[in-house]
Amino acid sequence: MEEKKFMKGCEAVAEAAVRAGCRFFAGYPITPQNAVPEYLARRLPQVNGVFMQGESEVASSNMVFGGAAAGKRSLLSSSSCGISLMSETVSWMALCRLPVVVCNFQRGGPGIGSIQPSQQDYNQATRALGNGGYRMIVLAPADIQEAVDMTYEAFDLADKYSEPTMVLLDGFTGSLMEPVTLPPMKSEEEVKAIEASKPWVPTGNKGTFHRVFFHKPAPIQNGEDAEMYEKWKETEVQYETDGLEDAKLVVTSYGVSARIAESAVEVLRAEGYKLGFIRAKRIYPFPEAAFEEINYDQVKGILDVEMSQPAQYAEDVKAAVRKRAPIETCLTSGGVIIDRDDIVAAIRDMYERKVGE
């Protein structure tokens, strides 16, 4: 049964995880995602799940390694510098091809940065958290409803590919409260069936030798993983476009800044500006196809909006646009939430210079 509630972003994500069948969580306190472990400390025991508070991010992520190895749908959640500490384990889980959902409620950086929202972990998320050059599907919700839906979906993706999957959020979406429609609760039977579908769980030898590690020689596994990542570029791309048909300028963004940018686009369209809008719903694999929908004879420029200095998402946009249109940026960083008025001003300025009128 779907259910509508007024919820805080972190708690809504945690509840979505439980409804998706998550039965293991371990975490370590870090602002701005403390509501995730706090919620799950009460919630998981109600569904016979296991909650642990580790002595560090390193320990917590390894507990999640254990939970995933035991066949439980497992959630890893932290923020920016905490995610950095967990990266070694996520890299090992990619090696072992263990499914896990990783939520990063981004804050400012580098290092301890600030506790306010940012989008400064784009490269870390899309290039690989740890060593070895592995990739994850990275979902980038723009509001709490999408955060809930994408977290729910991320557990299916993690199991489908038996691979770490990331939901890249931000402290803003985690701390906000909004009405949200919760996805259906998976029944105990469904959860048991999911757990039973993992034949590699080490419950004892039972006549066959299996172990969760180096399940294939590294050169062979690397090659197979690379093929899987290539296939994702055909099957796992998700984006949204709007108004590209008659656009003279295109605004592009992702996550929370896309939510704000979209609203700025609406303001200016009402004044007659011909604006297109592209939002990456998943940032890996990157939606190159969205930028092929642009009519480059008509579009005079592209404005990248993101909460990171230097810009990171813009680098992927640049690679997709291949110099067919000039790209400019509208940025904040270090924990400053981007202001709609500043985006409106940036669009207005670029439009006047590139399109005229």
Add this chain to the structure above:
Amino acid sequence: MMKQITKIPAAIDLEKGSNDFCPGCLHSASFKIVSQTLDEMGLFDKSAYVQGVGCCANALGYIRIDTIACPHGRGCAVAGAMKRCMPDTFIMTYQGDGDLAAIGMAETMHSANRGDNITVIFVNNGIYGMTGGQLAPTTLLGARTTTTPFGRNANEHGYPMHMCELINTLEAPSYIARVTCTDPANIRKAQKCVRDAFQHQLDGKGFSFVEFISNCPTNWGMTPLQSLDHIKNVVLNEYPLGVFRDK
């Protein structure tokens, strides 16, 4: 008629290959005791083995037991979580001194303090074997390693760390013992301690810990027999054997 007087433990598969331990290394003895005990107690078919990073990984060539090889030092965090998720599976870690006492000190102590219902086998040879003989937290004072070429000196490197004694300061752990495999009498004592530790987990008593004082002929620069004498005459003075706790 031929009579079978010995049996290779189920966890060891000699057809698969051999282990990669150096000649004279006591890892093969401690791993054999662990494997034999799994057989004796009927645990082989319901065990998961969490393996550290270091020389213990040299067993991978000849073992057939469900194995989780986890990041360096994190064995207790992984094992503790697994046990909570699958309480009917027998879960043990097998870790060296660099793994358990240096990089994994936090995970080890906090798992012990939570009283995770797992068994930890700790193999202490006072040196980093696999990486070529560097200073370990357990290295004896005066011992030359590749990173203490003039010998471990307390002013600069601190003193050897005693894991059994450290864990024995905590309330939760239920079984703590230190053993060695230098001679038949000690091997029998080690077998009993491993069996008792396993029983603690089966009884749900919590964290059980067995430390094996081991050798490293290769990096100690000794013959295997000299290394056994060194354990008896020198190492055991620093690390006394015995059962520290049996709740």
